[in-house]
Amino acid sequence: MATDSSNGEQQTTSKPPPLPSPLRFSKFFQANMRILVTGGAGFIGSHLVDKLMQNEKNEVIVVDNFFTGSKDNLRKWIDHPRFELIRHDVTQPLFVEVDQIYHLACPASPIFYKYNPVKTIKTNVIGTLNMLGLAKRVGARILLTSTSEVYGDPLIHPQPETYLGNVNPIGVRSCYDEGKRVAETLMFDYHRQHGIEIRIARIFNTYGPRMNIDDGRVVSNFIAQALGGEPLTVQKPGSQTRSFCYVSDMVDGLLRLMEGRSTGPINIGNPGEFTMLELAETVKELINPKVQINMVDNTPDDPRQRKPDISKAKEVLGWEPQVTLRNGLPLMEEDFRSRLGISKA
Numbered sequence: 001m002a003t004d005s006s007n008g009e010q011q012t013t014s015k016p017p018p019l020p021s022p023l024r025f026s027k028f029f030q031a032n033m034r035i036l037v038t039g040g041a042g043f044i045g046s047h048l049v050d051k052l053m054q055n056e057k058n059e060v061i062v063v064d065n066f067f068t069g070s071k072d073n074l075r076k077w078i079d080h081p082r083f084e085l086i087r088h089d090v091t092q093p094l095f096v097e098v099d100q101i102y103h104l105a106c107p108a109s110p111i112f113y114k115y116n117p118v119k120t121i122k123t124n125v126i127g128t129l130n131m132l133g134l135a136k137r138v139g140a141r142i143l144l145t146s147t148s149e150v151y152g153d154p155l156i157h158p159q160p161e162t163y164l165g166n167v168n169p170i171g172v173r174s175c176y177d178e179g180k181r182v183a184e185t186l187m188f189d190y191h192r193q194h195g196i197e198i199r200i201a202r203i204f205n206t207y208g209p210r211m212n213i214d215d216g217r218v219v220s221n222f223i224a225q226a227l228g229g230e231p232l233t234v235q236k237p238g239s240q241t242r243s244f245c246y247v248s249d250m251v252d253g254l255l256r257l258m259e260g261r262s263t264g265p266i267n268i269g270n271p272g273e274f275t276m277l278e279l280a281e282t283v284k285e286l287i288n289p290k291v292q293i294n295m296v297d298n299t300p301d302d303p304r305q306r307k308p309d310i311s312k313a314k315e316v317l318g319w320e321p322q323v324t325l326r327n328g329l330p331l332m333e334e335d336f337r338s339r340l341g342i343s344k345a
């Protein structure tokens with residue numbers, strides 16, 4: 001019922017009920033689940049999109065500002081009726097109607113997140129605030145890809161989720177690790193204050209096809225260097241450790257977390273732990289036995305050890321990684337060879 005007072009008199013007019021949306025009769029598939037993936041043009045995001053798109057009941061919307069991601073990672077989905085790509089920066093509000101949000105948008109490689117640290121903090125804090133506001137408005141469940149960097153340079157090894165971390169609040173990595181810590185805080189405050197359904201994954205070093213060739217992270221650096229016949233740059237002392245998870249295992253963990261009942265935080269990573277010298281030796285052995293290994297200067301606040309305790313992921317998600325480093329490296333080598341145009345001799 002609408003009120004019409006154009007002639008000075010109060011008069012009521014009746015409007016017929018709205019017609020069903022013409023979209024209901026469109027030739028396009030009507031999705032059961034509309035899923036937003038922020039940062040979906042990046043490395044992990046694009047593999048996640050591939051998996052989500054395999055389910056015909058999903059409609060996927062990607063938002064990305066293409067800082068480190070690329071349309072190329074999503075080329076097989078462009079023009080697909082269940083897929084939509086939006087150039088958007090998550091530090092700005094976003095209005096879409098979705099059921100689930102995988103919030104990945106954030107540069108992840110230290111060289112990129114340190115490039116514009118203020119922007120990195122804004123992405124982590126304002127970006128997460130915006131996505132939580134969206135989740136609240138539309139009643140969507142939201143998953144944040146947090147990081148093992150919330151443990152800083154850990155004094156407990158391996159790291160369980162209960163460990164509160166050893167983080168430098170004013171260092172050059174703080175824009176990322178403190179930014180993610182605030183993002184986790186915001187997730188829990190929205191959960192407690194507004195009842196938002198949240199999921200938090202603490203991701204440990206993940207590698208695989210589609211990482212940028214010049215990403216700057218250690219696995220992509222070593223593979224690109226080995227293929228180009230350049231020395232592998234091991235940052236000193238070389239005894240620092242990381243635990244490397246193959247991307248298909250990571251995506252499987254994220255999907256289980258989103259579909260499960262636990263808010264997290266849950267560590268998702270591969271507990272196989274390697275020193276950077278061991279990683280260099282493995283890449284050399286598998287990809288180019290002739291390549292040299294050079295020791296170079298490190299950057300400040302580099303964590304000395306990192307290994308996930310995945311007991312919670314096993315118990316709560318029934319998840320554990322399947323792909324070993326030795327099996328995963330050749331898959332990434334193949335992808336790098338095809339992108340660099342270097343065939344196997």
Ligand SMILES: NC(=O)c1ccc[n+]([C@@H]2O[C@H](COP(=O)([O-])OP(=O)(O)OC[C@H]3O[C@@H](n4cnc5c(N)ncnc54)[C@H](O)[C@@H]3O)[C@@H](O)[C@H]2O)c1
Nearest residue numbers: 039042043044065066067068069089090106108203205206
């Ligand atoms: N790969 C890892 O080892 C790892 C480890 C821990 C956590 N993570 C987290 O997983 C997520 C994805 O990491 P990745 O390795 O795929 O990195 P990536 O750099 O390949 O992907 C990040 C994506 O976010 C986009 N992005 C960045 N800032 C944005 C903004 N303000 N607005 C919109 N889009 C923006 C980038 O363009 C890119 O497509 C990140 O949140 C990262 O912190 C990754």
Ligand SMILES: O=C(O)[C@H]1O[C@H](OP(=O)(O)OP(=O)(O)OC[C@H]2O[C@@H](n3ccc(=O)[nH]c3=O)[C@H](O)[C@@H]2O)[C@H](O)[C@@H](O)[C@@H]1O
Nearest residue numbers: 108109110147148149204205217218221233234235240276
């Ligand atoms: O998994 C995580 O939680 C975090 O891990 C990484 O951060 P980092 O472990 O520092 O990643 P790399 O830049 O790949 O460095 C790993 C180790 O390799 C060493 N490194 C790096 C590059 C190189 O050429 N040589 C080399 O020895 C570094 O000194 C460091 O000790 C990611 O970049 C973060 O996004 C992520 O959140």
